[in-house]
Amino acid sequence: MAPSVSVAEYYAGKTLFITGATGFMGKVMVEKMLRSCPDVKKMYLLMRPKKGHSSKERLDDLLSFKIFDRLKAENPKIFDKLHVIPGDILSEDLGISDEDRRLIQNEAQVIFHCAACVRFDMFLRDAVKMNTVGTKKVLQLAEGVKNLEAFIHVSTSYCRCELPELEEKLYPSKHRPEHVMHCVSWMDDDLLTHLQPKIIEPQPNTYAYTKSLTEDLVSQYEGKFPIAIARPSIVAAAYKEPLPGWVDNLNGPTGLLVGAGKGVIRTMHCNDSYTADVVPVDVTVNACIILGYLTGLEQPKQINVVNVTQSEINPITWGQALDMGRVHVQEFPFTVCLWYPGGSPKSSRLAHQLALFFTHLLPAYLVDMLMFLMGKKTFMIKIQKRINYGLEVLQYYTTKEWFFRNDNFVALQHRISKSDNETFYTDMKDMDWSGYIRNYIRGAREYCCKEDPATLPAARRLQTQLYYLDKAVQIMVGLLVSYFIYYYFNMLYSVISS
Template identity: 45%
Template sequence: MCQSIAESYAGKSIFITGSTGLLGKVLLEKILYSCSDLKKVYILLRGKRGLTIQERLKTLLELPVFSRVYREKAKFCDKIEPVVGDVSQDGLGISPEDRVTLINEVSYVFHSAASIKFTEPLHDLLNVNVKGTERVLSLCKCMKKLEVLVHVSTAYSNTHKIFIEEKVYPSPIPLSMIDHLIKEQPDEERTKIIIKDEPNAYTFSKKLGEALLAEKHGHVPVIIIRPSIVTASLSEPLPGWIDNWNGATGLIGSISKGILRVIPGNEGNVLDLIPVDYVVNLIIVAATKKIL
């Protein structure tokens, strides 16, 4: 007999990285709303602006995106457990006590933390998007109840391909070079040589993140999600909700307000947008399939 999606999560705990990003916020809200019988949701939070971890959590949960779950699932806050840490730090910057808890309790890991700035220096992107992924994987290998690691990549991780298959492509450089490149901190000209035909260092780093998981996942079941350009929600938890004006959001907003009337482009190119709630639904469902 097939279980429902909600039943798959019942009584189990999950760990989310990137919970303060657009995707992470909607993922956190949706899983608390639709899978309310889960045991705990551990979210990785960095210390920031002099705030305590509880103050950061309070600020996060006061956002409009959580209004539905506040209204209909009154005790949802009891299920959220913030964990102080940072994917850019060794061991994710997690305390020994929190590490033991995650190892003993977590069944599902959703790794959505990433640096998404196209202009970020290569060494910073590699540290967060590649080494950060490796740090999450290392923790997963120790988890006693782990069922799957879901890694959020991008549809643009293989821009050198006209047709992209649902498989991981080989790394363009030896993965053993990653630590060296982070220490080297290559300048802009050196970066262009390293990434070759990639449009930017971001897509290069996401390609390497996928390759690292394929090469090093070992006994850990891994699912890789490749969304295109994630934009405002279509319907959940609020129609049209988004938390920033970056990328396509600023473009669409400027056009709709009549500020931007003309833009150079190619009519044959596709601006491939996907609502954030569609991506979140896919992530939650995919984790229960245990594909890889």
């Protein structure tokens, strides 16, 4: 049964403290709160200070994103509720002044901790400082908040990659967080680099390891104040709000989508029959807002863990997603393309490595050789090495399959009213994947690559030209291979005959 107080009514008059407000999820959360909970009292946003930039300029930078245009037109005064707290997750005591610390501890009622480093390949010391030590500082700040009703920590469903099935419960980390934080504080780079693979084992990277470590750290504060942990899977472009397809970074699937659309990525080690557990950013943010609401109302003593995942709600495989992408990239081609989009995923690592050589590395060396002969600066080998490294990091997630228990996530929609479900939607069972991927490609083109929709006609003409060029090259290569086969077969036949 839904509580008598609606989500918007709960947040009315409340003061929030948000970390990671300038990140992908953070921006969407700030916009959603202002638009759907307009009576919220204040939002304190932790933002890293920039030399020569005032707090107002930092806030203006945040509000310059297109997702805030609707609010600017409808209710520009609502931005007065936003207050910048200059600080940094990496600094001592978050780099917050004594005055701002007192302000937060006297006024804040709900804390959303979204700040984290999402790079998979970060050096262990840096990942621990950002994800674990940073969270410890936010938890220490929260301990001093007088009227804290809810602390929402954003983790990841890939925090325990060695488990084929992840339940909605806390798992103890392999090491004590305090021990790891101490170790990275005194070890030199050479020693830590040598030990890193053994320390993070069985996790595939420092991101997953530090996320698991940080959850263990958060669990130590159980009972001190109401806590909930949100574990989203792969957070991707917006489904409906603030703009369909909105995305502001090239992380994860967005980078693959843009790289493939530009003809740069032509092979990928991926089992196309495996499920791609992708959750739109607006659904993820809605789940976090509902979690804050329910945690604040119920004041649980135990930590509530919610896996914000697709699982079996409305599954889509990597192969289906790629097939849809091939169709929709024809409608929204990129203005700057290296080649016609093509290629395919390879379930075999050997097949992928062969395709990588012939479709990535060999063309890169040929292009750079031509650039060198023309007296121009070479660039393709460097780009391809970066792309190949990125593919190596990501392929762990595209060649394995997990199942995430998400009963608590599915239950969220049944714990709020019908009208709240329309505003803070989390149900994905009727989501049209083809339409979503269409908007995703358009959003990546417009918001990430900054390509104006007015350039589409020219981009489509280029796409057509690249298609015929691609076919011509394929025919030429086919004829060349056929000629060599014919030539050597004749030679072999002559030798045998004589």
